[in-house]
Structure formats: C-alpha cells, structure tokens
Amino acid sequence: MGHSQELSEFKRGTVIGCHLCNKSIHEISLLLNIPQSAVSGIITKWKQLGTTATQPRSERGQRMQKCTVRRSRQLSAESIAKDLQTLCGIQVNSSM
Template structure:
C-alpha cells in the first residue's frame, strides 16, 4: 500500500533533490560550452532544472542548496494557528523538541507580534 502512494507522489512531481555530483556534472557540461538543451538530454534532467543550477552557480558561486530563511516563521505560525491558547514558553519548547530549532521565548514574542498576533 505504501509503495503505491510513493509511486503516485513521484509521478506528481515530488522528486528527490539532485546529488552534489550531478549538479557538478551540469556545471562541468556548461563549462564545456554545452547548451542547456544538450545538458538536459545528456543527463536526463529537465531543462528548467539545468537552467536553475547554472543560474545559481553564476550568482552564488556554488550549487549547494541554501537554507530557507522563512521555514521557522512558517512553523511558528502553524503552531499558533493550531492552538492560540499556548504560551510563548510552550511554543518555544515545542519547536525545540519537534524540529531542533533553538528559539527563545523573547524571539517567539517578537516574531508573533511581527506577524500580527497580539495578547
């Protein structure tokens, strides 16, 4: 039963991220003056992914994935929306245990106030 749901997710487009080796191969092909279409066909990767890898490499000088800056804020908002009666201390402890985020109660207060939650 679980394998069927995994296969459905893969067909919908939820795929694994590319390995560092494969991203490096894309950059290597790009440095050898291969076109995006040629790289896409050669490595069996979509052309938009190839283009994104090359663009990131040109802008940042690396192909490594960068941390998402808003992930903690979105998790904080979801936690508060689920139960608005939680104290800042309990929210901070919940985020520390579930996600490993190190967050203080002062940060929770400040971020919630910035999101429009008061009280």
C-alpha cells in the same frame, strides 16, 4: 504534479562541467536526463553564488511558528517560545 527529489551533488557538478565545456542547456538536459529548467537553475545559482550546494530555507521557522500557534491556541507564549527554540533553534521573545 509531485515534487521530485533534489539532484545529487555529483549531478549538479556534472551540469557545471558540461556548461564549462560549452554545452547548451538543451544538450546537457538530454545528456543527463534532467529538465531544462533544472539545468538552467543550477547554472544560474552557480554563476550568482559560486556554489551548487543547496541553501537553507529561511521561511521554515516562520511557517512552524504559525502552525504551532494555530494548532495550540490554549498554550502560553512561553511554551510556544520554548518549542520553537528546541525544534528550530530560533530565539523568540515571548513578551510581545
């Protein structure tokens, strides 16, 4: 099963608005044609963080680093560190 696109800020706001009007997760799901799990996740995130905006993923740099090292075992540590700095904005110490 493929991944669907993330919901727009307007739809997430509509979910919170319906929640504040005491609609159930099932009712919101049917009304907006969104899966119940997505509705529940939006409400949970809003209660915990106070926002419905998407948060940055923290694993991206680590995965990029592993892929870069695996693909190019011939490269020096300095060149890999420079690549990560330019691509991801991550400061990496090449002398480990």
